[in-house]
Amino acid sequence: MAIAVASTLVFFGALAFLVTRSPGWDRFKAYFFDWSLYRESFPEIAEAFLINVKIFLIAEAVVLVTALGLAVLRSLPGPVFVPVRALAIVYTDLFRGVPTILVILMLGVGMPALQLEGVPDSEIFWATVSLVLVYTAYVSEVYRAGIESVHPSQDAAARSLGLSRFQSLRHVVLPQAVRRVIPPLLNDFIGLQKDTALVSVLGVVEVLNQAGINEAADFNGTHYLVAATLFVAITIPLARFTDWLIARDRRRRQAGGVTT
């Protein structure tokens, strides 16, 4: 215990000493840690952050459904479904391979440029669509891993009890699969939340652009610290919530007794 405390103190003490003694520390501090500026710009940047929140809430809800659909399509067995599986694979390869920022740029600039009647012009709309497309590809792989981790005997048992293929999927395989993939699912959702900042390339004044505007207005980077705080502030509660979900789930499943 004493050794742990001492080594921790020495380590962080040395780190702090090195950083604060670096020749550029004063400029660094003035540039990123201007607390009066922090307080001043917090409400403005927090308001811009609401746009990011709106985008990821909508995108996450949609992705949960579309990704599951894609994963199920890709898991369909038998030669009849070869074209479906092939399409699903092409989709996943394509949208996992293209950088998200490019998808956003191409859709956000390209679709309105078509000037088609009835096609929305809104940057936020196309940015959300782009994020849904990309994250559907990621999350469907997570689901697929979950589905494939359920032992085939489970499905066989369900089918032998008279459940249809769909019923077995719905009541036996998926509940187990989804439960197993909640942590990696959260991983992707945190990624999605952070990627809402990419919407800034379309000119929407969301959190990153607002911070950039403020930075350029007074040549000070503290505004980025505000933006970073906001992202962390929503990520940490979400992580704890998921931990709690997993723990609760484990308690329920092991309610009958635990072997340790």
Place this chain on the structure above:
Amino acid sequence: MRSVLVGLALVALALAVAATATGSRDTEFQAGACAKANLNLLEDGRLTLGTDNPAFPPWWGGGETRKPWKISNPYSRQGYESAVAYAVARQLGFSKRQVDWRHVPFAQSYRPGDKDFDFYMAQVSYTPARDKVVDFSNAYYFVNQALVGREGTAIARARTRSALRPYRLGAQLGTTSYQYIVDHIRPSSRPLAYRSNDLAVQALKNGQIDGIVVDLPTAFFVTAVQVEDGVIVGQFPNRGGRERFGMVFEQGNSLRRCVNRALNRLWANGTIKEIQTRWLSRAAGAPVIR
């Protein structure tokens, strides 16, 4: 007769003295703290300047004649900022071969860390807040913001700032143009901020926004080259003091004083006016939006 001769000789002498005096002013300028050898430079004997790439007319010119520069070539001495930069360089005693240009994105010009330029020119406006982080030279241009729309659209008929409020407007991120929209036009829908002017222009062409705010000379370039049906709706009078472009220096760089002396002289002897007439005269007249 003799007295006339003496008089003539005296006049000639006086003229000669005057001529050498004016002729020596450049060399006198190069003595002392602002002597070329005493200047605080990144690279001895060379002036290293920074600007963004692509560099756009009418601020820059010369076409794509030198890699990696796009659209314009800062080495060309064509375009307003390039011409001013070389005029300043000459005042400081540099030949055109002793001037180097580096590509420095705008945000990189002011962020902390070693600057890899002696000074930076890319239509950077002076503000007191910015001045706390970097140093600005004296003005080399006084600028007005202007609004670009598309011909035949409703916004093109607006004559007052309050008439602009219902429209969707955009500008380049982090520019005083964007700040002008927020502070002085105050549109009812949130203005958009684009990473580059090109993206803003693209959005205008797509009809995603009704108008973009840029500085007036840039507005002439946008309407002449970038947007076919583009039209300058008008220019805005300055609010709260004249907006001015200055060169950006690392804070405390002693070179700034010498550049300021050079600029003062270029304003006084009419060189800057000449350069303006040459490169920005087309950008003179535009209706004013009250």
